[in-house]
Amino acid sequence: MTLSRETTMSRAISFGFLVQIILIMNSFIMLYPVVVMVFSAFKTTAQIFDHPFAVPDFTQVQNFSRVLGETSMPTYFMNSILVTGTSIVLILVLGTMAGYAIARYESRTNTFILLFFLAGLMLPLKLAVIPLFILLRDLHLLDSRWSLIVTYTAIGLPSAVFIMAGFLRSLPTELEDAARMDGASEPRIMWSVMLPLALPPMAIAAIQNAVPIWNDFFFPLVFIQTDSYKTLPQGLTTFMGEYTTDWGMLFAGLTIAAAPITLLYIALSRQFIQGMTAGAVK
Amino acid sequence: MATVSIRDIRKSFGPVSIIKGVDVDIADGEFVILVGPSGCGKSTLLRMIAGLEDVTSGEIRIGDRLINDVPPKDRDIAMVFQSYALYPHMTVAENMGFSLRLKGTSKAEQATRVGAAAASLGLTPLLDRYPRQLSGGQRQRVAMGRAIVRDPQVFLFDEPLSNLDAKLRVAMRAEIKELHHRLKTTTVYVTHDQIEAMTMADKIVVMHDGIVEQIGAPLDLYDSPANRFVAGFIGSPAMNFVEGTMTEEGLSLPSGTILPLHQRPPAAVGSALTYGIRPEHLQLAPVGTPGAIPAVVTVVEPSGLDTTLIVKAEGGPMTVVLRERVSLRPGDAIALRPVANQSHLFDAAGLRIASL
Numbered sequence: 001m002t003l004s005r006e007t008t009m010s011r012a013i014s015f016g017f018l019v020q021i022i023l024i025m026n027s028f029i030m031l032y033p034v035v036v037m038v039f040s041a042f043k044t045t046a047q048i049f050d051h052p053f054a055v056p057d058f059t060q061v062q063n064f065s066r067v068l069g070e071t072s073m074p075t076y077f078m079n080s081i082l083v084t085g086t087s088i089v090l091i092l093v094l095g096t097m098a099g100y101a102i103a104r105y106e107s108r109t110n111t112f113i114l115l116f117f118l119a120g121l122m123l124p125l126k127l128a129v130i131p132l133f134i135l136l137r138d139l140h141l142l143d144s145r146w147s148l149i150v151t152y153t154a155i156g157l158p159s160a161v162f163i164m165a166g167f168l169r170s171l172p173t174e175l176e177d178a179a180r181m182d183g184a185s186e187p188r189i190m191w192s193v194m195l196p197l198a199l200p201p202m203a204i205a206a207i208q209n210a211v212p213i214w215n216d217f218f219f220p221l222v223f224i225q226t227d228s229y230k231t232l233p234q235g236l237t238t239f240m241g242e243y244t245t246d247w248g249m250l251f252a253g254l255t256i257a258a259a260p261i262t263l264l265y266i267a268l269s270r271q272f273i274q275g276m277t278a279g280a281v282k
Numbered sequence: 283m284a285t286v287s288i289r290d291i292r293k294s295f296g297p298v299s300i301i302k303g304v305d306v307d308i309a310d311g312e313f314v315i316l317v318g319p320s321g322c323g324k325s326t327l328l329r330m331i332a333g334l335e336d337v338t339s340g341e342i343r344i345g346d347r348l349i350n351d352v353p354p355k356d357r358d359i360a361m362v363f364q365s366y367a368l369y370p371h372m373t374v375a376e377n378m379g380f381s382l383r384l385k386g387t388s389k390a391e392q393a394t395r396v397g398a399a400a401a402s403l404g405l406t407p408l409l410d411r412y413p414r415q416l417s418g419g420q421r422q423r424v425a426m427g428r429a430i431v432r433d434p435q436v437f438l439f440d441e442p443l444s445n446l447d448a449k450l451r452v453a454m455r456a457e458i459k460e461l462h463h464r465l466k467t468t469t470v471y472v473t474h475d476q477i478e479a480m481t482m483a484d485k486i487v488v489m490h491d492g493i494v495e496q497i498g499a500p501l502d503l504y505d506s507p508a509n510r511f512v513a514g515f516i517g518s519p520a521m522n523f524v525e526g527t528m529t530e531e532g533l534s535l536p537s538g539t540i541l542p543l544h545q546r547p548p549a550a551v552g553s554a555l556t557y558g559i560r561p562e563h564l565q566l567a568p569v570g571t572p573g574a575i576p577a578v579v580t581v582v583e584p585s586g587l588d589t590t591l592i593v594k595a596e597g598g599p600m601t602v603v604l605r606e607r608v609s610l611r612p613g614d615a616i617a618l619r620p621v622a623n624q625s626h627l628f629d630a631a632g633l634r635i636a637s638l
């Protein structure tokens with residue numbers, strides 16, 4: 001009896017231990033390139049090649065000042081913020097509203113609409129880049145930030161609708177009825193009751209879309225020619241010369257480019273984890 | 283406070299008709315319980331009174347006001363839901379004050395009213411907690427507090443106790459009754475638990491398949507059920523029924539025993555009748571007593587207060603509740619004598635035609 005309890009306990013401990021080891025190794029593998037990137041941002045190209053892994057002198061910020069002062073980096077950065085931010089806002093607003101309608105209003109077309117969105121989830125939009133290019137050209141949106149925003153919103157909506165509809169469907173209708181009895185109008189129910197509860201899935205939808213949008217290289221490459229509309233990933237390529245590359249500056253640019261999304265992730269990670277494990281733990 | 287009057291209410295979901303013409307009158311300050319088996323339309327009727335469900339036809343009035351097309355928030359009704367439906371992201375105080383906040387009541391007034399309601403329900407120490415930090419009974423109380431704070435004309439309860447354990451249910455039953463006694467607000471309460479209905483109601487409405495079977499005070503329904511459905515539904519353990527045929531000498535049971543009837547029921551000789559008697563109205567008699575029903579004991583359940591016997595009689599199993607303690611064992615042969623004036627006769631359509 002005691003013996004068996006001890007063995008199960010020690011087994012539990014060793015299992016937990018193993019999991020910890022795996023997680024630590026995983027974090028190491030994940031963080032290592034990030035750390036090297038940040039370190040290299042504080043070195044000159046020569047230092048990078050001489051001592052690639054050495055801890056740099058963190059007071060050497062000339063790479064950063066040059067990136068921010070001598071290149072179009074600030075413009076790229078602003079463009080990325082504008083494009084990603086607007087797309088995410090559109091995805092969340094439209095996705096939540098569509099998800100609510102699909103989850104709550106019963107009609108025959110609901111399934112069809114949900115399937116329509118699901119189809120969008122399965123087809124990579126990159127395959128349709130030529131018709132998309134023609135469409136945007138005819139709409140006179142080519143070579144503007146809007147070309148990216150509408151494309152990203154279209155790509156992001158299916159997953160957002162899917163996540164939000166699934167979540168909102170799981171909220172008890174009695175909650176809405178209670179609010180209705182308490183005297184809340186329909187918009188008020190959405191705003192004061194549904195939205196606060198829907199924050200975790202919205203965080204998931206936001207992060208899950210923000211990362212690929214922020215990092216996307218493909219669509220800006222196809223749609224944007226004017227330098228002042230370029231986003232970070234495309235802009236950073238101008239740092240890579242045909243014959244010489246200032247690696248220190250490139251890493252500084254990369255560090256700046258990676259910062260916002262990392263911060264966003266840290267800020268939303270609590271909601272994110274909550275949303276991922278919702279219902280798993282009671 | 284107000285009267286509620288329901289006139290020939292009907293409700294269909296698409297082609298399926300769920301409520302098939304219901305009339306109920308509820309007096310000012312009355313505690314009315316809608317009771318009936320699962321799926322009979324109790325919640326639907328309650329939600330129509332609340333305004334959460336459209337009325338297909340008929341009229342609902344609160345006081346003199348026709349409210350068929352009045353939105354829920356203008357009906358001055360508060361409802362307590364089975365799942366409590368507390369807002370998970372609001373504290374107890376915010377939950378209770380939400381309706382006042384929507385109405386634009388001043389902060390100070392909100393605090394006083396929430397405070398008073400909380401105090402009356404013993405919730406004061408919990409005001410800053412979130413619903414997930416409360417026990418089932420406490421959540422139940424918060425849901426009631428949310429209703430009380432509004433000081434509505436009518437309270438609606440939809441099976442508010444069904445998620446609680448047996449002991450807490452009994453305690454909350456008393457608490458709700460006491461609350462009603464204090465506030466004297468007209469209340470409509472839905473349950474499928476007939477004990478809840480018997481113990482709490484001023485008036486019970488027994489529903490079945492979208493119609494009202496009978497309306498009356500608890501003991502009236504118990505003593506004079508209008509039909510076989512009500513007779514079988516009200517009372518626990520349920521009434522025993524035996525099918526028989528009317529003869530000159532009395533009621534003839536399938537295997538030939540003749541139950542003598544004390545008076546002639548208004549039924550023709552040869553007509554098929556159902557004889558109904560409550561478990562506590564059967565007494566033990568020596569085997570072979572004329573007019574007693576022979577039976578064999580199958581289960582003996584002593585509860586301390588009384589003893590419940592399940593016996594196999596002709597015409598099926600019967601339940602007997604004896605106040606005295608007995609030394610019977612499964613397999614024993616007994617005879618059961620009906621107590622005079624406590625049995626009911628139902629005709630083929632299920633209507634009660636006589637009690638004798």
Ligand SMILES: Nc1ncnc2c1ncn2[C@@H]1O[C@H](COP(=O)(O)OP(=O)(O)OP(=O)(O)O)[C@@H](O)[C@H]1O
Pocket residue numbers: 295300318319320321322323324325326327473474
């Ligand atoms: N929105 C709806 N659409 C179609 N049918 C419905 C709808 N709501 C309820 N019903 C049907 O109406 C009938 C009555 O439902 P209702 O919820 O009123 O039953 P109830 O008496 O409250 O039962 P319970 O004791 O199980 O709560 C059920 O058969 C149910 O399937």
Ligand SMILES: [Mg+2]
Pocket residue numbers: 324325326440441
């Ligand atoms: Mg119900």
